[in-house]
Amino acid sequence: MAARSRDPSPLVLGLLLCALNPTVSQAGKLLLVPVDGSHWLSGLGVIEQLHQRGHDMVVLASEASVHIKEGAFYTLKRYPVPFRREDVEEAFIKLGHGVFENEPLLQRVVKTYKKVKEDSALIFSACSHLLHNKELMASLVESRFDAVLADPFLPCGPIVALYLGLPAVFFLNALPCGLDFQGTQCPNPPSYVPRALSLNSDHMTFLPRVKNMLIFLSESFLCNVVYSPYGALASEVLQKDVTVQDLMSSASVWILRSDFVKDYSRPIMPNMVFVGGINCAGKNPLSEEFEAYVNASGEHGIVVFSLGSMVSEIPEKKAMEIADALGKIPQTVLWRYTGTPPPNLAKNTILVKWLPQNDLLGHPKTRAFITHSGSHGIYEGICNGVPMVMLPLFGDQMDNAKRMETRGAGVTLNVLEMTSEDLANALKTVISDKR
Structure with missing residues (x-):
């Protein structure tokens, strides 16, 4: 039986005030239900800030989580799932490999659909095992948390919050299929608000508007594959009829990792808080290793290159094309890459398994960023x-690149179709352009 609900508004307001100013009120006890992968990594800075302001946090994660690990700022509570961590790692690797397969459009669509269906079933099974773990759920009730901080990209967190009868604060970048607009009852007119994955800008002519409308009409069908099982699961656990829109409407506050410096103009609602760029607020001095790389670059400076945490290696032919392009510029390139080094790697290119991305980008000798x-x-x-x-490789990355190119902040290349010359010329363009 679900725990009894209570009015969330005063408590949520108090928690937010406390987060902003620890002298206003006492710190809270928060339950975090994150999404593994880049979603989790993007929120670590926020978790650290909440810890510094005195909040007691418990992070709920499956035993198979790849990126969610023990931390100094929170208590990690794991729960068993019917698959291994290696299965999740394999899914990430397949996703990374898949973006470099240049296949016909129809074949890519079918393969992507199957991949999404398989991965969604895996993730859904984790949520189901969590909610049916009576001992764990009882311990969460007894822990008397003040609120749940959840990423609704996968709606397990909202179900947990409703079960515990606690106010939910959603922390996310965006949701597919306009679910964030539905959840906040925010207007989302397709006449001028580009749909996710449409690659439309905010200056749409007739045909892009038609495309926008067609995507709008097809979204509910496409998202049913991923999200409809959560409505049925919530109905079972909460013992009442619950839809996915009900889950998305359950948040008291939406903390969005976005900002209009990147995003196009759109309607917003009073319970939306925009914190885009919060991850780059703090910078640390470079380690001796990276300081030495930067200092040795001379007057030409450095280029920072990273394809994120999801891509560990690149097919050899493409890696060699990239290495050839990097060798054509005078800058030193710091390339985050864990695959087999390309045989034609130039002397100006240094491969590292990890790099302090924000700290390097903040250095005055950084000339460009390949992302x-x-x-x-x-x-x-x-x-x-x-x-x-x-x-851009997949998901919202295509839209992000389109927005930045529209803003004049960079150049976009198709990683499958680009040549060595294309990449070298793009680097020379952004480095020499003084706008």
């Missing part, structure tokens, strides 16, 4: 004023 256009990296590029060469 996959994930929102995390895009905001770090914006915050530090570094021009970007964008190689």
Whole structure:
């Protein structure tokens, strides 16, 4: 039986005030239900800030989580799932490999549909096992949390909040299929608000508007594959009829990792708080290793290159094309890459398994940023004023790149079709353009 609900508004307001100013009220006890992968990594800075303001946090994650690990700022509570961590890692690897397969459009659509269906079933099973874990759910009730901070991209967090009868604060970048607009009852006119994954700008002529409308009409069908099972699961657990829109409407506050410096104009609602760029607020001094790389670059400076946490390696032919392009510029290139080094790697290119991206982008000798256009990296590029060469791979990265190109902040290339010359010329363009 679901725990009894209570009025969330005063408590949520108090928690937000406390988060902004720890002298206003006492800190709260928060339950975090995140989404593994880049979603989790993008929120780590916020978790650290909440910890510094005295909040006690418990992070709920499956035993198979890849990126959600023990941390100094929170208590990690794991729950068993019917698959292994290796299965999740394999899914991430397949996703990374898939973006470099240049296949006919119809074949790509069918393969993407199957991949989404398989991965969604895997993730849904984790949520189902969490909610049917009576011992764990009872311990969460007894813990007497003040609120739930959840990423509704996967609606397990909202179900947990409703079960516990706690106010929910959603922390996210955006949701597909306009679910964020539905959840907040926010107007979303397709006549001028570009739909997700449409690649439309905010200056649409007739045909882009037609495309926008067609995407709008097809969204509910496309998203049913991923989201409809959560409505049925919520109805079972909460013992009442619950729709996905009900889950998305359950948040008291929406904290959005977006800002209109990147996004197009759109209607907003009073319970939306925009914190785009929050991940690049703090910078640390470079380690001796990276300081040495930067200092050795001389007057030409450095280029930072990362395709994010989801892509660990690139097919050899494409990696060699990229390596050839990087060797044609005078800058030192710091390339985050864990795959087999390309045999033609130039002397100016240094491969590293990890790099302090925001700290490097904030260095005055950084000349350009090659990025996959994930929102995390895009905001770090914006915050530090570094021009970007964008190689979007999947998901909202295509839209992010379109927005940045529209803003004049960089150049976009199709990673499958680009040549070595294309990448070299794009780098020279953004480095020499003084706008």
